[in-house]
Amino acid sequence: MTLIQATKKSAVTRQLILDAAAKMLSRHGYHGTYLKDIAASINMQAGSLYYHFNSKEALMQEVLNKSIQLIRDIVEEEVDKLGHKPDFVSLLKAAIRGHLIAILRHADYTLASIRNYGQIPKSVHDFAQADRDAYENFWRELFEQAEKEGVIRSGVNTHLLRLALFGSMNWATIWYADSGTSVEEIAESQADLFLHGCYKEERD
Amino acid sequence: MTLIQATKKSAVTRQLILDAAAKMLSRHGYHGTYLKDIAASINMQAGSLYYHFNSKEALMQEVLNKSIQLIRDIVEEEVDKLGHKPDFVSLLKAAIRGHLIAILRHADYTLASIRNYGQIPKSVHDFAQADRDAYENFWRELFEQAEKEGVIRSGVNTHLLRLALFGSMNWATIWYADSGTSVEEIAESQADLFLHGCYKEERD
DNA sequence: TAAAAAATCTAATCTTGTTTAGATTCTAAT
DNA sequence: ATTAGAATCTAAACAAGATTAGATTTTTTA
Secondary structure, eight states, X not given: OOOOGGGSHHHHHHHHHHHHHHHHHHXXXXXXXXXXXXXXXXXXXXXXXXXXXXXXXXXXXXXXXXXXXXXXXXXXXXXXXXXXXXOHHHHHHHHHHHHHHHHHHTHHHHHHHHHHTTSSOHHHHHTTHHHHHHHHHHHHHHHHHHHXXXXXXXXXXXXXXXXXXXXXXXXXXXXXXXXXXXXXXXXXXXXXXXXXXXXXXOOO | OOOOGGGSHHHHHHHHHHHHHHHHHHHHOXXXXXXXXXXXXXXXXXXXXXXXXXXXXXXXXXXHHXXXXXXXXXXXXXXXXXXXXXXXXXXXXXXXXXXXXXXXXXXXXXXXXHHHTTSSOHHHHHTTHHHHHHHHHHHHHHXXXXXXXXXXXXXXXXXXXXXXXXXXXXXXXXXXXXXXXXXXXXXXXXXXXXXXXXXXXXXX
């Protein structure tokens, strides 16, 4: 007697399809990704995908949704490791490391999301908007909290700071693969840069 | 008697087509951009585009090429304003301002380039690679020079620094439009962040 | 203003991708 | 082993987009 539907072959194939779709989507964009190619890469026929997904749009929605959830989960994990009431520097480092681990380890998914932002049918994109907003809020609050604690240098606009940091991190998806640099190294470097800058200050 | 071929109506239409193509490309990606739509947006028929360009690929090549040239020109202009032998801080600020002005003022072109990086037929992309490399070298040398002058804090990896800065700047193309922030403000903020960081150091 | 050249349009061709319906092959439980 | 249901395939319908050739209109030149 079957107890758990989800552990059947179907579930496995579903993930295979999602992974294949993420890879294609990240490389060729939504409109440049063809069901035929997704199917072929896992030895299936294009038509067979419809047993698992109702349409190309539905498939893409799941990819994008998974991509944002992967990030949130890993960042949360890294931050939780810190325990109760971590200081700002530790928290920022952990969050940066988590974000980078997520987007680089699951590069297909996150590149699929980042690269296609804005060039995907609105309905597909809106699907994961709530999750994206929630994640953004985590960062917003991180910096707001830091400001309250008085550890942010005066004159720094934390709104622009957050956007700059996001840019640095997300851009890594583009050059990471052929850089030979480790994720840890990148995380360390970016945290250091955003905390202290690159300029050798003349101390008095 | 016509002296200059290039000032004919053809040249004007050419630019109209390029602008329209850049806009479409930036919004929908290479494969999601249709010649029909490009043509329609300037009241032409798809077939007519072939009088000006040999193929969709050729058209896209020119858009990408123009996008990188726009950036180089404006950055050069900003840097030249500084005169002879500017100090590192001035130079970095000018370069950042130039890059941001370029990518935000000509957002259609630069977004077309950035968003489609990697999801465009290789032949199209390779076309402008030399220009991209040259521009990257400008930044590489900027930081190498600074290191020689000893104004870079020890421990800073200028390679990763450059990539982080590029990420911050280029990412602005994504949020700038609905941010209400001025280009000058962003340039100022990013230069300040990358020079000094966000953390309030405890001075001794 | 008439002829030549430039620019655009029309309509058809060719190709390719999504989707569907029904047939076929697996798989798992009895 | 048999059978129901799951999973996949096949082949065709349908829709769109790139490209082309030739006709047509517009602009320029003399």
